[in-house]
Amino acid sequence: MSYTDIERQWTTRLRRRFVHLLPPEKLLPDTQPTYVSSWIYVFGVTTLAALVVVIASGSLLAIRGPQWWHTSSVGHFANSLHLWSVEIFFFAMVIHLWGKYFMAAWRGGRALTWMTGVVTFLTSIGAAFTGYVSQTNFDSQWISTQAKDGINATGAGAYFNVLDMGQMLMWHIVLLPLAAVVLTGLHVLLVRVKGVVPPFDEPAKVNA
Amino acid sequence: MRTKRFRPDVDVAPWKGGHAPYDIIKEGTIALVVVGLLTVMLAVVFGSPDEPAVTIKTWSNATPVDFAMTALSELNQTSGTAQYGAPYNTASTGQKLGPLELAKWVGARVPVNTVRDFVINPLKSLPDQPVLTADLRQWSTASTSTRDQWIKNYTKASTHLTFVNGQVTDTANNVGPVSVFINDLTQMARTGALDQALVTQSGFYTTNFTLPLLFLADGSYLANLALHQHLMGDQWGMMNETGNYPGQAWLWLYTFWYQIAPFNSSANADVLVWGIMMALSVVLILVPFIPGLRSLPRKTRVYRVIWREHYHNTAQ
Numbered sequence: 396m397s398y399t400d401i402e403r404q405w406t407t408r409l410r411r412r413f414v415h416l417l418p419p420e421k422l423l424p425d426t427q428p429t430y431v432s433s434w435i436y437v438f439g440v441t442t443l444a445a446l447v448v449v450i451a452s453g454s455l456l457a458i459r460g461p462q463w464w465h466t467s468s469v470g471h472f473a474n475s476l477h478l479w480s481v482e483i484f485f486f487a488m489v490i491h492l493w494g495k496y497f498m499a500a501w502r503g504g505r506a507l508t509w510m511t512g513v514v515t516f517l518t519s520i521g522a523a524f525t526g527y528v529s530q531t532n533f534d535s536q537w538i539s540t541q542a543k544d545g546i547n548a549t550g551a552g553a554y555f556n557v558l559d560m561g562q563m564l565m566w567h568i569v570l571l572p573l574a575a576v577v578l579t580g581l582h583v584l585l586v587r588v589k590g591v592v593p594p595f596d597e598p599a600k601v602n603a
Numbered sequence: 604m605r606t607k608r609f610r611p612d613v614d615v616a617p618w619k620g621g622h623a624p625y626d627i628i629k630e631g632t633i634a635l636v637v638v639g640l641l642t643v644m645l646a647v648v649f650g651s652p653d654e655p656a657v658t659i660k661t662w663s664n665a666t667p668v669d670f671a672m673t674a675l676s677e678l679n680q681t682s683g684t685a686q687y688g689a690p691y692n693t694a695s696t697g698q699k700l701g702p703l704e705l706a707k708w709v710g711a712r713v714p715v716n717t718v719r720d721f722v723i724n725p726l727k728s729l730p731d732q733p734v735l736t737a738d739l740r741q742w743s744t745a746s747t748s749t750r751d752q753w754i755k756n757y758t759k760a761s762t763h764l765t766f767v768n769g770q771v772t773d774t775a776n777n778v779g780p781v782s783v784f785i786n787d788l789t790q791m792a793r794t795g796a797l798d799q800a801l802v803t804q805s806g807f808y809t810t811n812f813t814l815p816l817l818f819l820a821d822g823s824y825l826a827n828l829a830l831h832q833h834l835m836g837d838q839w840g841m842m843n844e845t846g847n848y849p850g851q852a853w854l855w856l857y858t859f860w861y862q863i864a865p866f867n868s869s870a871n872a873d874v875l876v877w878g879i880m881m882a883l884s885v886v887l888i889l890v891p892f893i894p895g896l897r898s899l900p901r902k903t904r905v906y907r908v909i910w911r912e913h914y915h916n917t918a919q
Contacts, residue, residue, distance in 0.1 A: 427625035428618050430913040437634075444634035448642050465653060474653070475646035478848075482645075483638060485853045497905040501891035503615035513888045520853060527844070527851060533654035534844045537829045540820040541836070548698040548874035550705035553690040553712035558817065561810025593618045594910040595611065595901055597917075 421587050431591050435494035438487045439586075445484035446579060450572065452476040461531055461564060481523055488516055500592045508585040515578040522571035528557050529564040539563075612897045620917075652846040654832070659801070659815060662824040663792035667766040673822040674788045675761055677717040678781065679754045682821040684717050691715040691817070698874040705874065713813060721818055725800040726787060735787055738780030745779065753779035836861055856880070 401407055455473040456464060464470035492512065501509040528539040539557045546552045556562055609616075663670040676682035680694070688695035689706040690713040697706035727739060742750065760775035771786040791797045801814040819825045829835060832845045839862070842854040860866045860876040869875060890896055900906060907914055 423627055424625055425627075426622040429621045429623050429916070430618075430910055431625070432623075432912045433909050435909050440630055440634040441638060444631070444638040445642075447635055448638055452642070465655075471651065471653065472646060475649070475651040476642055478651040479645035479649070480638070480642045482849055482852075483642060489853065494909065496890070497900045497903070498909055499612060499897065499900040499906070501897070502613060506891035509891050510888050513884075513890075517884055523851060523853070530653075532656050533828070533832075534652065536656055536816060536819065536825065537832075537834050538844075540816055540825070541834075545873040545877055547687075547690055547706055548871075549877050550689070550709035552706070553709040556690075556713055556811075556813060558813040559811045564810070593615050594913050595906055596616045597914065 417584065417588055421590075424587075428591065428593065430594050435490075435498070436591075438491040438494060441487035442484060442491050443579070443583070445480055445487055446575070448480040449477065449484050450576075452480055453568065453572070457568060461529065465532065477526075481526070485519070485523070488519065492516060498592055499595070502592055503589065505585070505589050505592055508582060508589060511578055511582040511585060515575060515582055518571060518575045518578060522567060522575055525563045525567035525571060529560050529567050531560065535560070612894075612901055613891075649848070652844055652848050654845040657819060657825055657828065658795065659792050659798045659818065660795040662819065662822060663789055663797075666824055667771065667789055667793065668764055669822055669824055670792055671764055671766070671771045671785050671789050672761060673818070674722060674785055674792075675758065676821060677721040677818070678784065679758050680717060682717055684715055684721075684817045684821050698871045700871070700874045700878050715814065715817060720804065720814055721801070722784060722788060724804060725791060725797055726784060728800045729787070729791060729796070732787070735783060738783045741780050742784075749779070753777070753781045757781040757785070837867070856883075 452473055456477055464474040528535050543552060543557050546555060546557055684691060686694050688697035689709055689711050692711050692715060696704055726735060729735060757775045757778040760773055763774050765772050771789045773782055798815060802809050834843055839858050842851045842858045844850040857880050860879060866872045866876055
């Protein structure tokens with residue numbers, strides 16, 4: 396195989412493109428611009444950390460199946476971990492989102508970063524909702540029988556039946572988490588590619 | 604050559620300032636440990652709610668007349684499910700978004716026939732019931748007008764339904780097998796057999812609870828329990844959960860619309876609220892491209908609080 400053949404390989408091209416777009420020093424930076432100094436930045440990484448805990452606690456619940464947590468104190472504790480990590484996740488994500496809005500974080504070619512962030516937020520709402528309706532308790536009975544009217548009114552209820560616990564559980568533990576994790580990964584990579592948005596340029600005040 | 608105009612809400616000037624050390628791995632690890640500990644602390648202190656699911660058995664034993672009346676509403680097709688429209692049946696047009704009849708267009712793709720699925724099929728599943736079997740045969744061979752007359756006569760007398768000595772009793776005449784149907788279905792429900800019959804209609808293995816949930820929702824028992832748990836629509840409904848837990852607080856805006864006019868009294872409230880939320884979601888996604896909305900951060904100057912240290916340092 397000649398050198399040219401290697402150069403033409405899809406793998407070689409993809410690696411070159413990826414490394415060009417996201418060199419190691421951008422992917423795992425060891426310095427940041429000095430303006431990256433505010434409490435608001437804490438909420439982005441808090442959201443990511445909470446997502447890890449959400450997935451870990453959800454995986455713990457998955458080991459013994461959807462009914463386990465009703466009859467086991469360990470299972471109930473795992474459910475409590477899952478619930479509170481979800482609450483922290485949304486709390487941090489909403490503050491992160493509003494913070495980024497007031498920073499106009501889409502500036503400098505970062506519109507896609509903003510958009511993937513918002514879509515991740517919306518996907519996460521769907522993931523949480525399907526969790527609430529697949530708890531197999533009174534809450535899931537009430538929430539699903541109420542929520543069906545909204546979803547049915549749009550026509551989506553014909554395909555997305557909130558009263559079908561099996562369907563909701565599958566969306567909750569496979570499809571929506573997968574979408575949320577992929578979107579989050581894309582969002583973080585875009586942040587690393589474009590860097591953190593700089594402050595608005597303001598003329599320095601001149602003291603008389 | 605024309606130079607591109609600098610748009611402050613879209614463009615940024617290249618950063619010419621300094622850089623500071625930043626350990627991304629350390630930051631992520633610390634965040635994970637702190638969030639993990641906070642989660643454990645909240646779980647230990649507050650736990651999580653787990654109100655047991657309501658069964659048709661508990662409902663029919665607690666309020667047998669309410670159950671019997673609901674069973675009758677399934678048979679005379681006046682229940683919420685029987686009158687629902689798509690995706691369960693074609694009894695009504697359903698909600699409209701302006702001229703758009705979205706649910707109707709998609710059609711009844713989760714078909715539910717309340718007479719067949721909630722009354723006749725469960726009763727057919729009961730073994731060794733010669734009287735009931737004869738009554739079911741009488742029902743299946745009767746003409747539609749005869750059935751309608753039986754149901755009409757029973758419905759007219761249903762205000763006097765009572766539950767005495769474990770039996771649903773009525774004062775109705777010329778009702779064919781309807782009295783037996785309502786009483787036997789109530790007996791069946793009180794043993795728990797109806798819970799099973801409703802979920803096993805599509806086979807041994809099932810995870811689909813559409814039928815029992817619709818039946819439960821047609822009665823007033825589930826709603827009364829929800830009322831006591833502050834879960835009704837006018838109590839900010841489904842964003843809450845049982846007990847003093849935050850629930851789905853992130854649905855506040857969605858639930859908010861149901862609290863105000865015209866949505867709190869509109870027959871099309873659900874589709875209108877969904878329409879609004881979909882439109883707002885699209886706007887949120889497209890903020891970077893919407894003039895005015897994308898300028899608000901610069902004009903409100905909240906960013907000066909966020910980058911307080913940066914502006915303080917550059918002013919030195």
